[in-house]
Amino acid sequence: MSGISWEKNVDVQPYNTFNVPSTARWLVRVQNISNLYELVNSTQFHNKRSLILGGGSNILFANAQYDGIVLKNEIQGIKIQSEDDQHVTLRVGGGVEWVSLVDYCVQNDLGGIENLSLIPGTVGAAPVQNIGAYGAELSDVLVAVEVFDLDTGQARTMPKDECEPKYRGSIFKDTLKSVMICAVTIRVVKARFYSVNTGYGLIRDVLLELGISTPTIRSVSEAICLLRKRKIPDPKSIGNAGSFFKNVVCDDSIRRSIESVDANTPFYRNPDGTYVIPAAWLIEKCGWKGRQFDNVGVSSRHALVLVNLGRAEGREIVWLAELIMRDVQAQLGLLLTPEVNIIR
Numbered sequence: 564m565s566g567i568s569w570e571k572n573v574d575v576q577p578y579n580t581f582n583v584p585s586t587a588r589w590l591v592r593v594q595n596i597s598n599l600y601e602l603v604n605s606t607q608f609h610n611k612r613s614l615i616l617g618g619g620s621n622i623l624f625a626n627a628q629y630d631g632i633v634l635k636n637e638i639q640g641i642k643i644q645s646e647d648d649q650h651v652t653l654r655v656g657g658g659v660e661w662v663s664l665v666d667y668c669v670q671n672d673l674g675g676i677e678n679l680s681l682i683p684g685t686v687g688a689a690p691v692q693n694i695g696a697y698g699a700e701l702s703d704v705l706v707a708v709e710v711f712d713l714d715t716g717q718a719r720t721m722p723k724d725e726c727e728p729k730y731r732g733s734i735f736k737d738t739l740k741s742v743m744i745c746a747v748t749i750r751v752v753k754a755r756f757y758s759v760n761t762g763y764g765l766i767r768d769v770l771l772e773l774g775i776s777t778p779t780i781r782s783v784s785e786a787i788c789l790l791r792k793r794k795i796p797d798p799k800s801i802g803n804a805g806s807f808f809k810n811v812v813c814d815d816s817i818r819r820s821i822e823s824v825d826a827n828t829p830f831y832r833n834p835d836g837t838y839v840i841p842a843a844w845l846i847e848k849c850g851w852k853g854r855q856f857d858n859v860g861v862s863s864r865h866a867l868v869l870v871n872l873g874r875a876e877g878r879e880i881v882w883l884a885e886l887i888m889r890d891v892q893a894q895l896g897l898l899l900t901p902e903v904n905i906i907r
């Protein structure tokens with residue numbers, strides 16, 4: 564008996580946090596690895612393009628139809644794989660919501676991902692752009708991922724190094740696009756052996772505001788949820804995909820050329836000697852923060868967040884993103900790179 568069903572002409576508006584209208588020619592829900600073996604062995608699968616979809620919080624459907632197969636990752640389960648005095652290693656299904664995993668760790672006093680609280684999306688998508696926020700990244704805790712290659716029909720385990728995690732990217736974002744991440748293994752630390760990471764100034768400010776002088780895993784998570792709610796519009800009320808662009812990584816000569824335009828240009832230095840200039844600052848500097856055009860705009864709370872003002876189509880958001888990119892390049896000579904995956 565067949566375990567997968569082929570849903571045809573599926574409305575994917577509820578499946579993307581930009582809340583733009585689009586339909587998928589086919590949609591298949593993947594609940595276990597057997598579904599994937601069945602899929603690649605079916606004649607219907609061959610010669611069609613496919614898109615792996617998690618929570619749709621980092622994609623933009625640019626067109627009214629996606630003429631291919633959307634594979635919706637719904638693989639569940641959080642299991643303890645091993646444990647020692649100090650650590651717990653968890654194996655988590657790719658379709659688990661990232662926020663549920665953070666909740667699990669906070670409830671069980673396990674440290675390592677509390678700074679990544681409230682990031683939408685699925686666990687399976689987290690290694691794709693090596694999710695990060697407030698001084699932490701998935702790669703800090705990542706051990707390995709289990710993938711299924713849709714081209715070869717084979718499953719395998721990739722240790723962290725093979726995933727090539729980097730700032731908002733990985734091998735899955737760059738070259739290895741044919742695999743679905745079915746499970747992720749992370750190693751977190753038991754509270755009594757763990758020091759919370761409050762190095763990011765804004766976290767300390769909020770903890771102070773909350774009157775917390777000895778932060779715990781839970782209080783850091785709560786502080787970050789508060790910070791995020793203040794800064795980033797909730798996609799349930801206003802469609803968005805978080806930061807639309809990546810921060811700019813450049814060498815010292817480029818940094819100095821921007822500094823010659825504005826001596827107050829914020830930046831920080833990476834250990835490898837490159838510099839990071841916040842894209843939000845560049846966009847704000849060019850006058851885009853809070854601007855609105857019919858159905859689309861730039862959030863007034865955060866210049867990196869492009870928003871659907873209600874009835875936007877994907878192509879309007881692409882139009883705005885390209886307009887901003889051209890303008891920042893014309894004014895400051897820097898090319899912004901989208902962080903969001905644009906699906907054409």
Ligand SMILES: Cc1cc2nc3c(=O)[nH]c(=O)nc-3n(C[C@H](O)[C@H](O)[C@H](O)COP(=O)(O)OP(=O)(O)OC[C@H]3O[C@@H](n4cnc5c(N)ncnc54)[C@H](O)[C@@H]3O)c2cc1C
Binds near residue numbers: 684686688689695743
């Ligand atoms: C309000 C808001 C705030 C955000 N804040 C942050 C933040 O602080 N830090 C941050 O890093 N990101 C942030 N994001 C972006 C987003 O939440 C993350 O990138 C998240 O990991 C995307 O998960 P998803 O399941 O929604 O992926 P999707 O949007 O469904 O997919 C994203 C990409 O990953 C691929 N993909 C998805 N699942 C898999 C899989 N199982 N195997 C292989 N490829 C897969 C897709 O094909 C697509 O290319 C934010 C987004 C929003 C809406």
